[in-house]
Amino acid sequence: MKRFFLTSSALALSLTATTGHAAPTAKEVLDTYATIAVAKFQDSLTTGQALQAAVDALIAAPSDATLTAARSAWKAARVPYQQTEVYRFGNAIVDDWEGKVNAWPLDEGLIDYVDDGSYIGPSDENEYAALNVVATPKFSLGGTEIDASEITPTLLETALQEADGVETNVATGYHAIEFLLWGQDLNGHAAGAGDRPWTDFAQGSDCTNGNCDRRAAYLKAATDLLVSDLEFMVAQWADGGDARTTLMADDKAGLSAILTGMGSLSYGELAGERMRLGLLLNDPEEEHDCFSDNTHNSHYYDGKGIQDAYLGSYTRVDGTVVSGASLSQMVAVGNPALDAEMKAKLDTTVQALGALKAAADNGFAYDQMLERGNAQGEALIMGGVNGLIDQTKSIERVVAALGLDGLAFEGSDSLDNPGAVFE
Template sequence: MACSDNEGPINPTAAIDIKKKEFVENYASIVLASYEDAMTKVNELKTAVDIFVTTPNENNFQAAKDAWLASREPYGQTEAYRFYDGPIDGADGEPEGYINAWPLDEALIDYVSDGTGGQDLSDVRQNIINNESEYPTLTKNTLKDISGYSDNESNVTIGFHAIEFLLWGQDNTAPSAKMTGQRAFTDYTTATNSIRRGAYLKVVTALLVDDLKSVVDQWKPSGAYRPLFLAQTADISINMILIGAAKLSKGELAGERMAVAVENQAQEDEHSCFSDNTNRDVFLNAQSIHNIINGTYKRIDGTTIFGTSLITVLQLINATEATSLTTISLEVMTKVTIISNAQYFDNQIMGETIDNFNNPVMSAVLTLRQQGDALAQAGKTITGTTIDPSV
C-alpha cells in the first residue's frame, strides 16, 4: 500500500519533547546508579570500621582509611544532584547536612592540638568523646541532635568528614607532598577514652549508612520521589537538573570549595583536609556535572549507563550553544584532571592568588564558572526559565 501524501517529517517540537523526556529518564537512572554505588562503598566502609574497632591494629586502621577513600569516589559523582530540594537536600538541607557537611570544627568531636579548633572551652558540649559527664552514652540520636547546634554550620558531628577526622586526625603540618592527618591507631587502643572513640566511629559510620540509604530509596522506581520527578513536565525536571549542575559548577565547586581556599590560603578550607583527598573531590564533583552533560555514568562494576544527554537536547534547539557547552565541559575535565593528578590540594593552592587565572587551580575555577553560566543559559534556552548559577 502506498504511503499517504499526508505523512511527512516528525514535528520538530514533538521530537524535542521526546528527547527532553528521554533526558529526564536517563538522568533519573544515572542518579539512582551513582547513589547505589555510593551505598555499596559506604557499606564496605562500615564493615571495615567495624573490623577495625573490634580488632584495632595498623593493618585494619589502614583498611578503614582505604575504604573511606573508596567510598568518596562514587559519592563525589552525586554532588550535582543538589540545590533543587530533591531527596538529598530538602527544604531543611537534610540529609545532605548529615552526610557531607563541611568544614567542621574538630574540637567539638575530639581532642585537638593547643590553639586549634574554634570551640569555646567553656562550652559544655565541646570535645564529645572526652566529655563523658555531658555525654555518658554515644547514640545516633545524641550525635545527630548536636550537629549544627546554635545555628553554627561548623558544629558538625556526623557524616563523611567526621569519619575522616576520626580516621586521620588533624593535619597540623605545613603543606607537604606527603603529609595528611597523623592520628595513630593507638588512639583506639591505649589512648585516653579509646573505647569511646571507637564507639563514636562506629555510630557515626552507621548513621552515614542510614542517611544515604534514605536517599537511595527515594530514587528507586518504587520510591517516594522518583515517580513524582518523572511525572511532572519535562521542562520542570530539566530546570531542576540544571539548577543542580549550574550551581555546583559555579557557586559551590568553583567558589566555596576552590576559590575560598585559594583566597584564605588555609588547609581548613579544603573539602577533605584531614585525608588530603581534596584533589579527588574536585575532580569527582566536576565529573558529576560532566555525567549530566553527556548522559553517561560509569558504574563501580565497570558497566556504563548511557542515554539521551543534555547536549542531545540542546543540539536540537541551539546547536551553537551545544557546541560551546561541549567545549567548555571538556576544558573543565582537562583542568581538574591536572589538579587530581598533582595531588595534595593544600600544596597546589600555595602561591596562587584569587585574581590570577594562569595557575592550575584558579584556571579551573574560571572555566568552572564559565560552565556554570553555560548551563544556566542552556536551561533558559531549553525551558525558558532563568537560573542563577551562584549559590
C-alpha cells in the same frame, strides 16, 4: 549487578531509537537522570557498606593495617558520592538531606581532642568548638543537659549535629568519619595528611589520647548512620520514591532541576566556596577533605558528575556504564553550536580538574598549592575555577535555549527552596 546490565541495555536501546535528529522527550531525559541517580547513590551505598565493614574490623582488632584499610575504604566511598553532588541543588530532597552526610567545614574539636596550639577553640561564632564529646560523657548544650554516656547514631543526629544552631558543629557524615580516621592535619602548608595513630582505637593500656572505647563507639555510630542515610537516599530515587516522583511530575521543572544542580555546584559551591576561597585565604584548613588530603579527588569527581548530568552517562564503580537520553541530545537538535560549546566547556573543566588531581597524586599536595606565593598551585586550582565559571555561562545559555527562562518565577519551587531554584 545483573539487573543493572539489563537496565542499561534497555536504556541504550531507547537511545538508539531517539537518534536520527529527533530530540529525546523531556520524560526520557528525566528518566535517564533519575536512573543514573539510583546507580550513583547505590554505588555510594555499597562503598559505604564496605567502609562500615572496614570500621568494624578496625574496632574489633585495632592495628596499623586495619586503620589503613578503613582509610582506603573511606577514600573509595568518596568516589561515587562526590559524583552525586550534582543532584543536590536542583532537588530539594537531596539538598535537605545533604548536610547530614557531607557537611563541611567542621569545628572538629566538637568531636574529639585537638591540638591546643593551632586550634581556634571556643569562639564568638561557636562556643562548643572544643566540646570534645569523646572525652565528655555528660555536658550542657545551650541550656540542655545532654547524656552522652552511650554514643549512638541518634545522639549524633539529634543532639550534636549543628548543635546550638551552628553549622560548623558537624557531628555526622563523611567528614566526621574522616576526622576520626585521620585526625587533624597538623602539617600546615607542608605535604602530609592527618596522622592519628591506630592506638587511638586500642583497648586497655595501649590506648593513646584517652577514651579509646568512646572514640571507637563514635566512629561506629557515625559510620552506621552514614549507611542508613545512604539507604534512605537510594529509596528516594527508586521507582515510586519521592525524589523521582517530584522530578517526573513536571517536565520543565524537572529539566530546570538538572540545570540548577549543574550551575549551582559549578559556580557558587565548587568554584567559589570550595576552591577559590581557600586560595584567596591561603588557608590549608579551607580544604574540602582536609584531614585525609583527598580534596583533589573530591573536586575532580564533582566536576565529573556535572558532566555526567549533561551527557546522561555514568561509569559505575564496577566499570559498567549507565546511559540514556540526555540534555545534550535535546540541545543538539535545535542548537548544535550551543551543544558543542557546552560539551567543550565541560570537557575543559574535567581536564583542568584532572590536571589538579594528577599533580596531587604525584605528590604536590593540595595544602602546598594553597600556600601564599605558590604560583604553580594557584594556576592548577584556578584552572579548575575558571573552567567552572566559564561553563556556568553556557549552562545559563542552555536554560535559555530550552525555554526554561522565567521558570524560577513560577510554581512553588521558588518559594520552597529559593536557594536552589530562585538563583
